[in-house]
Amino acid sequence: MRAVGSHEFIDLPLSADRDVFELRRQGQLLCRALGLEGHELVRVVTVLSEVGRDLLGSPALRVGLRTAPQPDGVHVLASFSWGGDRRPGAETLxxxxxxxxxxRYSASDEGHTLTVGQRLPSTNTPPEQRVERARAALRGSGDLSMGEELRSQNRQLLRALEESRAQQEELRRLNKELEETNQGVVALYSELSAELEETNTGVVALYAELEDKTRQLRLASEAKTRFWANVSHELRAPVNSVISLARLLMAPGADPLSEEQRQQLSLIAGSGSTLLALVEELLDVAKAESGRLEPVPADTDLRTLLHQLRGTLGGMAHEGVRLHIPDVSDAPRLVTDEVMLTRVLRNVLSNGLKFTTTGEVRLTVETETRGGQTWFAFTTTDTGVGIPLDQQERVFEEFYQVLGVHQRGRPGTGLGLPYARRLTTILGGTLTLTSAPGQGTTVRVDVPAHLDAPAGEVRGADGDAPRAVEATARLGSLVVVDDDPTFLDLLRPTLERIADDVTEVPVSARAFDVIRGRRPDAVLIDLVMPAPDGYTLLGVLARDPLTARIPVVVLTSTDPSEVDRTRLTHARSVLNKTHLTRERILLALGLDPVPAVPPVAGDAPAESGKTTE
Known part of the structure; x- marks a missing residue:
């Protein structure tokens, strides 16, 4: 399409009505020759007439018709100019x-200008041809009487009226179709509303059912948590007893054993330790799910931790498999939950040993700085069977085990890696795994070098706030309140090294009277007992002036995270029954655990009294 461009066509003075008629006639001829038809043509000549009549009588009134390019295309323009003070009427504008x-209207000291125009339609006719056609139309227009002009206007009005009637008929037809469409829409809306209401009813019923199922699942989860909390004491106590009895029988001062007996007791102790670790893992997984497993940060001796792992896992390595755990001597300070970190590394390393038949399982320890904080990176690599790519995320699902060669002769619960990742997250770190079938597996554990303790908690001996140590190493009298006779049998030799007189109270209902009557130097109380339990007994002792100042240490098989410490303000410390030693009990009581002075040869050993109340 090509533009017409700028061309001047008409320049007329306007001084009488006939001049306005002539403007209308020539404007109509010019616009038609330039391609304007129909309503657009009528609008142009009507505006030319109205402006001409409105300004008629103004000094030096003239009008020029031309074409000129504009931003949206070529326009046919009529520019009216005049002098004096007269302004065009508001209705005209x-x-x-x-x-x-x-x-566009403008006024200045030199006069007034009003320019009106219409955009020309696009056409394939060459611009020069259109301009020439317009000039020819104007040259051949001749003179036209006012009557003929009026008849021409009437014909145009009649055509416009016919077009208007046709448009009205089309509008009526469209309105009718729209009305019919609206009726269909209303019917469809009513149908959809009914269906939507029915669907909403179903959704409400489904939501109620889902809510009921959610409530049932929550209750089931709470019941499971209560089950683990209630059974933990019953599970741990006998397992601890088995382990402790086996260790007592194998102790250097015990009766001599044959090699076979020692081997059997070693197997009993090892199996008991494995069972205890499995029970603790199951309990920790349940507590982690419920958000009740919290870390207790403390200074951690990394070298000792790795040494213990080396000794614990050394026996798991198959023939032809090397286990390499480094001896770290110059590592930065590490403040974390030592128990959790040990369990994470033990699970990762034992997993590598389980699925490696030849080659090695290697642990490396590195430190790096991120954002001004020191991080430890524990990386375990093995030369085992490897894990397929599509299974590498699923191995972190609880109880899931990779099918195929991973299960042959390798029993397990499927909790190792999920448990390790949960603990790593609790320690503020991340656990990532990369592997390929036949090329081994790499597991990286990143933990911060300093883990902040939960608000209001400071770790001391066995998880309790540290206290000043007094300069003594032996008590005159001690009362222990516990309803487990097996545990008392195991603990008795240790207590006899702590106090001259030990009173055992297996029935908690009699404990307060015994303690008030004897006024011992210290009291050990089991937390979980038939009523009154350890919490209640502590409260009674704290309220009585005669017993309020007696040091009390709580003994429990319950996990420290499950103990309600807000009810233990009268206790000096809380000790787990596992691996109780003379030193740990003395430290918990605030005493200096110096070794007892051995008796001189020929002297009779000091007698220790034991009473059962």
Whole structure:
């Protein structure tokens, strides 16, 4: 498409009505020759007539018709100019702005100018041909009487009226179709509303059912948590007893054993330790799910931790498999939950040993700085069977085990890696795994070098706040309240090394009277007992002036994270029954655990009294 460009066509003075008629006639001829037809043509000539009549009588009134390019295309423009003070009427300006594409009025000391115009339609006719056609139309227009002009206007009005009637008929037809469509829409809306209401009813019922199922699942989860909390004491106590009895029988001062007996007791102790570790892992997984497993940070001796892992896992290595755990001597300070970190590394390393038949399982320890904080990176690599790519995320699902060669002769619960990842997250770190079938597996554990303790908690001996140590190493009298006779049998030799007189109270209902009557130097109380339990007994002792100042240490098989410490303000410390030693009990009581002075040869050993109340 090609533009017409800028061309001047008409320049007329306007001084009488006939001049306005001539403007209308020539404007109509010019616009038609330039391609304007129909309503657009009528709008242009109507505005030319209205402006001409409105300004008629103004000094030096003239009008020029031309074409000129504009931003939206070529326009046919009519520019009216005049002198004096007269301004175009507001209705005239509004009509020009409403009917045409272009309308601009300006006034200055030199005069007034009003330019109106319409955009020309696009056409394939060459611009020069259109201009020539317009000039020819103007040259051949001749003179036209006012009557003929009126008849021409009437014909145009009649055509416009017929077009308007046709448009009205089309509008009526469209309105009828729209009305029919609206009726269909209303019917469809009613149908959809009914279906939606029915669907909403079903959704409400489904939501109620889901809510009920959610409630049932929550209750089941709570019941499971209560089950683990209630059974933990019953599970741990006999397992601890088995382990302790086996160790007592194998102790250097015990009766001599044959090699076979020692081997059997070693197997009993090892199996008991494995069972205890499994029970603790199951309990920790349940507590982690419920958000009740919290870390207790403390200074951690990394070298000792790795040494213990080396000794614990050394026996798991198959023939032809080397286990390499480094001896770290110059590592930065590590403040974390030592128990949790040990369990994480033990699970990762034992997993590598389980699935490696030849080659090695290697642990490396590195430190790096991120954002001004020191991090430890524990990386375990093995030369085992490897894990397929599509299974590498599923191995972190609880109880899931990779099918195929991973299960042959390798029993397990499927808790190792999920448990290790949960503990790593609790320690503020991350656990990532990369592997390929036949090329081994790499597991990286990143933990911060300093883990902040939960608000209000400071770890001391066995998880309790540290206290000042007094300068003594032996008590005159001690009362222990516990309903487990097996545990008392195991603990008795240790207590006889702590106090001259030990009173055992297996029935907690009699404990307060015994303690008030004897006024011992210290009291050990089991937390979980038939009523009154350890919490209640502590409260009674704290309220009585005669017993309130007696040091009390709580003994329990319950996990420290499950102990309600808000009810233990009268206790000096809380000790787990596992691996109780003379030193740990003395430290918990605030005493200096110096070794007892051995008796001189020939002297009779000091007698220790034991009473059962």
């Amino acid at each position: 509004q009509a020009a702005q409403r009917l045409l594409d272009h309308s």
